[in-house]
Amino acid sequence: MKVVEIFKSIQGEGFNFGKEVVFLRLGKCNLKCPWCDTDWNKYKKIELENIIYEIEKENCKSVIITGGEPTMQDLKPLCKKLKEKGFWIGIETNGTNDVGYEFIDYIATSPKFFYKDLVKLNLKKANEIRIVVDNDDVEEYVKFCKKIENEIEADRFFLSPVEESETANFLNLETLAKVRQQLNEREEKEWQVSIQLHKLMKVK
Numbered sequence: 012m013k014v015v016e017i018f019k020s021i022q023g024e025g026f027n028f029g030k031e032v033v034f035l036r037l038g039k040c041n042l043k044c045p046w047c048d049t050d051w052n053k054y055k056k057i058e059l060e061n062i063i064y065e066i067e068k069e070n071c072k073s074v075i076i077t078g079g080e081p082t083m084q085d086l087k088p089l090c091k092k093l094k095e096k097g098f099w100i101g102i103e104t105n106g107t108n109d110v111g112y113e114f115i116d117y118i119a120t121s122p123k124f125f126y127k128d129l130v131k132l133n134l135k136k137a138n139e140i141r142i143v144v145d146n147d148d149v150e151e152y153v154k155f156c157k158k159i160e161n162e163i164e165a166d167r168f169f170l171s172p173v174e175e176s177e178t179a180n181f182l183n184l185e186t187l188a189k190v191r192q193q194l195n196e197r198e199e200k201e202w203q204v205s206i207q208l209h210k211l212m213k214v215k
Contacts, residue, residue: 012062012084013038013054019069023208025119025139026167027101032073033066040079042105044125046145046173051079063092075101082108090114106134106163120163121171124155132162139167141205144187152190160200168194169205181206 015036022030038054040047057065066074074093076086082104090100094114101117104110107130110118118137123130124145140163142156160168170191172181187204194202 012057012059012089014057014062015049015051015054015079017062017065019071021208022075024171024205025141025169027117028205028208030073031071032075032101033069033071035062035066035074035076037076037078037081037084039083041083041107042080042123042126042130044123046143049079059088059092062089063096066093067096072097073099073101075103077103080105080107082110087111087113104134106132106137109133109135122159122163124152127155134163136164138165139169140165141169141171143171143173144183144190145173147183147186149186149189149193152186153193156190156194156202168200168202170202171205171207174207
């Protein structure tokens with residue numbers, strides 16, 4: 012598999028905020044978001060057995076498969092092996108590809124506003140949706156979030172600000188607050204705020 016890195020940290024976003032996990036960051040992506048903090052083209056090809064070995068070395072029974080875009084690779088053999096060894100498995104995906112639900116315990120998807128008119132979402136169901144707010148167009152973001160609600164069945168909904176790496180400041184917070192307020196004026200879904208805890212703690 013194409014692997015960027017394997018490391019233990021905490022989940023800094025979404026419902027599993029604060030959970031200790033091993034991150035398996037896979038290479039390649041089918042999108043190029045301008046604020047992406049991962050160099051997903053710098054990867055090594057690693058055999059499945061060696062990936063499992065590196066994960067087990069971290070002494071943690073929770074794994075989150077992320078990227079890049081992990082669904083660009085065949086995840087079933089990996090997930091099957093991890094499940095046989097008693098791992099909880101989460102995945103983070105942009106939603107452009109469907110996820111094989113077998114062996115996956117938790118799906119977090121982050122459809123990209125930046126590509127709202129350019130790509131089709133093929134994921135139909137997830138445990139949580141996270142939308143990154145990266146500009147100040149409140150009206151367009153509200154429309155986008157409502158559209159995603161109708162396209163992907165989910166249990167939880169989050170809005171996240173972009174973190175500016177040079178200053179470590181979170182951007183678009185005022186826009187995020189206005190979008191959340193308008194969305195939550197309805198009684199349909201509750202949108203919450205998710206700020207990257209690991210960035211505040213200065214950990215990977």
